[in-house]
Amino acid sequence: MELIDTHSHIYDEAFDDDFEQAVSRARENGVSALVLPGIDIASYDRMIAAADRLEGYAYPCIGLHPTSVGPSWKEELQFVRDHLGDRRFYAIGEVGLDFHWSDEFGSEQIRVFEEQIEIAAENDLPLIIHLRDATEQMLRVLEDMKGVPVRGTMHAFSGSYETYRQYLSYGDFKFGIGGVSTYKNAGVARTIERMSLSDIILETDCPWLTPVPHRGERNESSYVRYIAEKVASIKGITVGEVASVTSAGARSLFKLDS
């Protein structure tokens, strides 16, 4: 059985003390690849160091995270452009909109996101899209960017079936299902039930969004198996089927085999 964690911040300081063990546990639990989303300049060197240490296992991405869009957003965005050619990156991400904590830089977030949609299209890369408390604005951006081919993953997807269908009308999307799906009364379970399995990819977003039965502890990539089990139980299919279809989807979206 092969599982892929399509959203792992294993380069975060939370893994400073047991990085190797966390990677070993992921391998032991059938995780054959990690996709590492970028965040900003401050975290870039750590992310690259982890990708180098885990060459052939961890796949680095580059992008400016919406919560890192602040007074120096121009410099941050230029950093993405400047470093894109340094090595192979597997996605532009994570990028998107996050108005949860503040919308002070809301218009800058929208501009930075739109520019990164263009960067992804120019470089034929998928997007890793982060969205929090800005669904209306997200749909508006996708509408405004209609001329640009968009493909990627809606990371930590927790929307309704209608929202899922709406996104699909704007681009070639996969939907990153993570720990939230394992929480009691998670509304997204009803969406997952109706989604096509081939539209789903699995992710942890570790060290955050820890799935049950480890909720409250640090999350790690080996826990992606709990998500696979949850999706299997929601859809009434085997974990093996979830693993093979979602891993094939992740490999094709991020072009991990080429």
Ligand SMILES: [Zn+2]
């Ligand atoms: Zn993330």
